[in-house]
Amino acid sequence: MKNKYSKWLLVVVICMGVAIGGYWNYSSIAIGGTSDNGMWKANxxxxxxxxxxxxIGHLQQKSGGKVKIKEVTFIDNGKIVVEH
Structure with a gap:
């Protein structure tokens, strides 16, 4: 009898852990997008x-070619916030 309840308790604990981990991962505040030409992905x-x-910002090149970055601009609601 004890073994039956311990298996259910283990299943419930694992499910709760997965649910809490998923909530924590997807509830964080994040902004992401892709460039108009599909070459860049930003998070x-x-x-x-x-x-x-x-x-924290991450920029990933989606194309395979070698590129040289000349400028990076952060725009918020149409207003330039940072430009490097």
Whole structure:
């Protein structure tokens, strides 16, 4: 009898762990998108480490060719926020 209940408890604990992990992963504040020509993919995510603060950005090249980046511009609601 004890063995039957321990199996169900284990299943419930695993399901709760998966649910909490999924919620934590997908509930974070993030902005993402792809360039108009499909060459670049960007992800901008709020940093979960409160001691560091701010946001973390990732830029990934989707095409296989070699490129040289000349400028990076962050635009928020049509207004340039940062330009490098």
């Amino acid at each position: 901008y995510k709020k940093n979960s480490d409160e001691t560091v603060g701010g946001w």
